[in-house]
Amino acid sequence: MFLKSISLQNFRNYTKSEFNFDKNTTLIIGPNASGKTNFLEAIFFLSRGGSLKTEKDEQVVRFGEEIARLSGLIGEVGLEVIIAKAGGERSINQKKYKVNGVSKKRIDFVGNLLAVVFSPLDLDMVVGSPSLRRNFLNSVLEQTDIDYRKNLLEFTKALRQRNALLERVRESGVRDERQFEYWDSILIKTGTVITKKREELINFFNNSKKDIFDFTIFYDKSIISKDRLSQYKNAELGAGVTLVGPHRDDFSLHMFNNEIQTTHDVKFFGSRGQQRLVVLQLKLFELEFIEKKLSERPILLLDDIFSELDREHINLVLEMLGKQQTIITTTHRDLAEGGFLKEASVVELVSDGKI
Ligand SMILES: Nc1ncnc2c1ncn2[C@@H]1O[C@H](COP(=O)(O)OP(=O)(O)O)[C@@H](O)[C@H]1O
Ligand SMILES: [Mg+2]
Known part of the structure; x- marks a missing residue:
């Protein structure tokens, strides 16, 4: 390029x-x-x-x-x-x-x-809110995969509609399941694609050689399915928002401690310097992932x-x-x-x- x-x-x-x-x-x-x-x-x-x-x-x-x-x-x-x-x-x-x-x-x-950017702002990805980590996954996958872009767009639009519906139900207190069926099916269909592609990306990172800093990513995924949506039905009614799905995903970054053979979350236990190296390593993975996908x-x-x-x-x-x-x-x-x-x-x- x-x-x-x-x-x-x-x-x-x-x-x-x-x-x-x-x-x-x-x-x-x-x-x-x-x-x-x-x-x-x-x-x-x-x-x-x-x-x-x-x-x-x-x-x-x-x-x-x-x-x-x-x-x-x-x-x-x-x-x-x-x-x-x-x-x-x-x-x-x-x-x-x-x-x-x-x-x-x-x-x-x-x-x-x-393009891949490495900037001081990226440090927030380790210590900041889950949305920053989701943004990173999106940013990588959006570049490489038109199918991901389409599903993410469709998911985001449907989520907005479903949340508006939940809000109306919360105000009126009456929930009509039929109104949900349409949005639920879009969210399940697109959300499942998003989760799967994010998982592939994280696996790619975990299986890549780490030249800068050794760590493992734990994908804390919020699976969306019929079962999970019904499980959270009452809670959603109280909250007025959709509680399961990739918009609630997160991941954590764990470094190894060889002495006691355990891992620790870089967010809580890493020095600023180690956090920086983790981000730099992620960015280099991003380069390699894009190159592998798109030659x-x-x-x-x-x-x-x-x-x-x-x-x-x-x-x-x-x-x-x-x-x-x-x-x-x-x-x-x-x-x-x-x-x-x-x-x-x-x-x-x-x-x-x-x-
Ligand atoms: N929308 C904007 N319009 C004009 N100036 C802006 C705008 N947003 C940021 N700036 C200015 O840009 C400057 C910072 O530029 P930046 O590229 O961050 O500097 P650096 O060279 O230190 O990286 C600041 O003076 C800031 O006020
Ligand atoms: Mg600057």
Whole structure:
């Protein structure tokens, strides 16, 4: 995979910038708050059709503006995203996606630019809420599998409808089973596909060789089935939401303790450093998984790893640079001068979104 160029317009702190990439490594140097993470986020947005860090994608629109535009060229394929703030003139279609000038739905847009990001934000995946871990699984599987994208979309829509129905039942106190049959069957059908694919992914990770850090993933899956739905019927009535299904999935990461032959959850017992290594290892698995599924090596985006990792692990990462197009951000200008990064092209962010 080769990202040739990108253009950003009113995206975060960028007004209008264009950049052409070399096939090799690109090093982006700039002081704090100059827009390094934002630059990688723009690439991520073209890859996943959504933001790296926000629940609300419209937050990427530059302060005081209505519309942000991103475009990128991957080989001969041109990708474009238009993001409009709600309440602006395009409030109905908040995001528009185009491939070679033709409008697409998000599920047909994703998968054109394969990218794996490793950023300080990812640490939240270990310590934060289950939704962050589900997002990670989704993010990997959405890139590799159109069938997963379709099922997830259908599941999410049906879940919203079923929850609205539960809420109405909770208010009225009357539950008519026939009303549930339709949504239940969609949730069971799509939810089962999602669970199965997540399980395959986690098995792939568990069976992969761990060069960075040794751990096992425990998949805490919330199976959705007729039986389970009826088992939770009363509880759902009280809660007004659907209580079983992949939207309640989680996983935990367990490291080994050789001395006493037990495992411990990295979330509670891992040092910050170990948590970082687990995430880095997961990201490298993500690269390998995508490559195995699609026979295409994703591009690698590394945000600020020099302040996140120790020398040994930085070297491990740097050894991988030649294997794919890589874009690295840093505040340390001296990195451009020596060692591994001698060959890299350098982009300097002078201040606030200026290249
Ligand atoms: N929607 C936005 N519009 C304008 N500026 C923004 C927006 N979102 C974030 N910023 C600004 O971008 C800057 C941070 O950029 P970032 O890429 O995180 O910096 P760094 O180079 O440290 O990674 C901050 O000054 C922040 O206020
Ligand atoms: Mg940053």
